Amino acid sequence: MDLTxxxxxxxxxxxxxxxxxxKAVGINGSMSFLEMLDLVNENITREGGxxxxxxHDCREGICGSCGMVVNGxxxxxxxxxxxxxxxxxxxxxxxxxxxxxxxxxxFPVLKDLVVERAALDRIVQAGGYVSIRTGSAPDAxxxxxxxxxxxxxxxxxxxxxxxxxxxxCPNASAMLFTAAKAAHLSYLPQGQTERLGxxxxxxxxxxxxxxGNCTNHGACQVVxxxxxxxxxxxxxxxxxxxxxxxxxxxxxxTAGQ
Amino acid sequence: xxxxVTLYQSSIGKKFLMxxxxxxxxxxxxxxMIGNLKMFEGPESMDGYAVFLKGLGSPILPEYGAxxxxxxxxxxxxxxxxxxxxxxxRRSRAARDVAYRKNDSQVFSYASRTLRWGGxxxxxxxxxxxxxxxxxxxxxxxxxxxxxxxxxxxxxxxPVALFYLVAVGALSLHLYHGLWSVFTTLGVQNPRVTRVxxxxxxxxxxxxxxxxxxxxVGVMAGILTLR
Numbered sequence: 001m002d003l004t005x006x007x008x009x010x011x012x013x014x015x016x017x018x019x020x021x022x023k024a025v026g027i028n029g030s031m032s033f034l035e036m037l038d039l040v041n042e043n044i045t046r047e048g049g050x051x052x053x054x055x056h057d058c059r060e061g062i063c064g065s066c067g068m069v070v071n072g073x074x075x076x077x078x079x080x081x082x083x084x085x086x087x088x089x090x091x092x093x094x095x096x097x098x099x100x101x102x103x104x105x106x107f108p109v110l111k112d113l114v115v116e117r118a119a120l121d122r123i124v125q126a127g128g129y130v131s132i133r134t135g136s137a138p139d140a141x142x143x144x145x146x147x148x149x150x151x152x153x154x155x156x157x158x159x160x161x162x163x164x165x166x167x168x169c170p171n172a173s174a175m176l177f178t179a180a181k182a183a184h185l186s187y188l189p190q191g192q193t194e195r196l197g198x199x200x201x202x203x204x205x206x207x208x209x210x211x212g213n214c215t216n217h218g219a220c221q222v223v224x225x226x227x228x229x230x231x232x233x234x235x236x237x238x239x240x241x242x243x244x245x246x247x248x249x250x251x252x253x254t255a256g257q
Numbered sequence: 258x259x260x261x262v263t264l265y266q267s268s269i270g271k272k273f274l275m276x277x278x279x280x281x282x283x284x285x286x287x288x289x290m291i292g293n294l295k296m297f298e299g300p301e302s303m304d305g306y307a308v309f310l311k312g313l314g315s316p317i318l319p320e321y322g323a324x325x326x327x328x329x330x331x332x333x334x335x336x337x338x339x340x341x342x343x344x345x346x347r348r349s350r351a352a353r354d355v356a357y358r359k360n361d362s363q364v365f366s367y368a369s370r371t372l373r374w375g376g377x378x379x380x381x382x383x384x385x386x387x388x389x390x391x392x393x394x395x396x397x398x399x400x401x402x403x404x405x406x407x408x409x410x411x412x413x414x415x416p417v418a419l420f421y422l423v424a425v426g427a428l429s430l431h432l433y434h435g436l437w438s439v440f441t442t443l444g445v446q447n448p449r450v451t452r453v454x455x456x457x458x459x460x461x462x463x464x465x466x467x468x469x470x471x472x473x474v475g476v477m478a479g480i481l482t483l484r
Contacts, residue, residue, distance in 0.1 A: 006358075019358065072361030098359040105354045170370075171349035203269055212349030213268035216438035217369045231446060238444020240269040244260055 001027045001093035005040065007052050008100045013108045013116075019098075022052075029089035033076060034059060034066060036088055053112040061085040061225060064160030067167065068113045069100040074164035074223040082162060082225045102167035106174070106210045117163045119209040120177055124161075126205035127198035128181040130190050143189050153187035156180040158226040165220035165228075171212030176220040178206045179232035186239060196246065199239035268348065271341040276442040278334040278341075279435050285331055286428070287461075290468040297475065300405035300484055307404045339380070346373055368434040375431040382424035389417075409483050412476035425469040433462040 003024040010017030024040050031039070034056050041051035057065035061082045068083055070076035076086040091097065099113065107115040145153075157180075165176035182202055185191030191198075207213075214233055221230045264270035295302045314323035368375075385395065390407060393399025398410050412418040436458035440450060475481040 069357060069359070072357060072359035100357055100359070103353055103355050103357055105352050170353075172352035173349070200263075200267075203267055207268050207348075210352055212352030213272065213345045215345075215349075215369065215372065216434070216441050217366075230441065231451060234441045234444050234446045234451075236444075237269055237272070237442055238446065240267065241273050241444060244263045244267070244270055244273075 001029070001088070001091065001095075003027060003036075003091060003094070004096045006096065006098045007112070009052070009112055010101075010109050011111065013110060017109065024097075027088050027091075029087065031088045032059065032084055033070065033086040033088065034084045053110075053114050055114045056084060059084040062160060064162040067102055067162045067164055069098075069102060069167055071098050074102065074167040075162075075225055080225060080227050082160075082164075085225075102163050104163075104166050104172040104211065106172070107163060107166065115163070117161070119211070120161050120163060120174065122209060123174065123178050123202050123205050124181055127194070127202040128185070130185060130194065132190060132193070145188060149187045153184045156187070156228065156232055157184035159184075159224075159228055160226060162225060164223045164225060166211065168219040168223040169212065169214075170217055170219065171215055173214045173220075174206055174209075174211040175214035175233050175236070176224065176228060176230060178202050179230075179236035180228050182236050182239065183232040186235065196239055196243035199236055200243045203236070203240050268345065271345055272442045274337050275341045275345075276439045278338040279439060281334045282331065282338065283432060283436060285327075286432070286465060290465055293472050294468060296405060296408060296472050296481055300403075303405040303408070304403060307402065335380075335383075339376075342373065342376060366434065368430045369438075371427075371430060372434050375427045378424065378427045379431060382420075382427070385420075386424075406483060408472065409476055409481055412473045412481075415477065418473040418477050421473045422470055425466055428469070429462040429466040432465060433458050436461060 005022045005024055006019045007022060008017055009020045022040050022044070024036055027036050027039070034054070037052060037054060044051050054068060055065045057063045059066075061084060064082075066082055066084045067075060070083065070086070075081060075083045076090065078086050078090050101107075101109050101113045101115050102117075104115075106119040107117055110116050159177060159180040161177065163174075163177070166172055166174045169175075182199055185198065186195045216230070216233075218230050221228060264274060292306055295306045310324055311321055314326075318326075388394040389396055389411060390404075393401070393407070396407060396411055397414070399407055412421070437454040440454045445451065445454075472481070
């Protein structure tokens with residue numbers, strides 16, 4: 001199949017960007033979206049041009065490196081996949097494809113489709129850990145965890161930090177990411193000690209990084225390649241409100257500070 | 258006080274304030290709708306209800322006492338709801354400095370997309386509504402205390418009645434998104450509750466629309482007439 005691509009090109013963070021049009025010719029339906037871009041880049045390079053920069057690593061949908069907005073949808077039109085696992089059979093011959101970087105003030109464009117997502121790392125640094133001596137690997141089932149809680153913690157821990165939730169959110173909010181990173185600890189016994197302080201600290205950094213706030217649209221869970229539910233946001237809200245109403249001076253609220 | 262400051266500063270705190278003030282306002286909207294339906298019981302019932310509201314709380318409270326306390330609480334709730342909404346909107350607008358060329362918005366509901374502008378329409382409507390039926394400034398033939406008569410004369414003006422219908426439609430949409438998302442904002446995670454939150458919000462919004470539309474439609478259809 002042959003496609004017309006409109007790709008956002010931007011030389012650097014402070015440079016002005018614009019869309020450039022490219023032809024993607026002879027595309028096989030079994031190619032991934034990134035392989036299609038590889039092919040386009042080969043042609044650009046052969047003609048002496050600057051290839052389209054995009055981030056990628058594992059190309060099997062588990063690392064969270066890749067991500068771009070394809071025709072207005074983060075990671076493209078296929079459900080529960082990253083863009084590297086989006087296959088060209090999702091497109092038809094002659095389609096026009098608009099490719100844009102994830103747009104958020106907290107995600108400055110580094111080059112073309114590559115954005116700086118360190119703001120997400122800083123949210124994790126604020127509370128996405130448990131400060132206990134873990135020692136060597138504990139015996140299995142030494143700390144009993146109810147199966148439903150283990151499942152919920154695991155589902156939250158499936159977050160690969162790709163940032164699609166931020167890209168899709170009309171408010172550019174990172175609440176789904178923050179909520180998942182808090183919930184995968186707050187469902188487990190080891191995460192209880194710092195639970196409320198963690199919520200306060202992570203939300204404070206989330207706000208400081210310039211992300212917007214959640215208005216419960218639910219666009220984030222629709223594009224999330226790992227299918228993380230907005231119900232985790234309810235849990236983060238609950239913990240944050242409990243920490244706030246419990247008083248900022250309470251031990252629980254300051255444990256993570 | 259420190260709690261109040263933290264609530265005010267964090268985005269989740271602001272949303273909490275919006276949720277609590279929103280619940281209060283939604284409660285008022287329900288009571289107001291039930292009061293409106295007294296129109297169908299005739300002028301004695303409607304005008305008597307107004308007298309009852311003025312005397313509510315006596316003899317402990319002076320006349321108009323409970324009425325003014327309610328008004329002040331509602332005004333505070335509106336103020337908090339609006340200020341928080343405005344600040345959150347500014348924060349979110351700044352959070353996406355470059356807009357998408359293509360934006361596939363099919364994943365958002367109509368109610369959630371129109372939430373902010375819907376709120377502005379409701380605010381303008383409430384100001385008009387108070388000038389229309391409470392103070393009578395924009396009413397063609399206002400008689401203080403004759404509630405039934407004021408309402409019928411007011412809605413015999415068809416454009417005004419249609420404007421009321423549009424406004425209560427906007428209110429219902431606003432409440433639909435607000436009522437179900439309040440559960441998330443306040444951190445309700447019980448799956449038995451989260452399963453029913455959308456049908457619950459939809460049912461209540463439709464009920465409110467029907468209840469509020471009944472009076473202007475009743476006047477336009479000639480069911481409610483001057484007596």
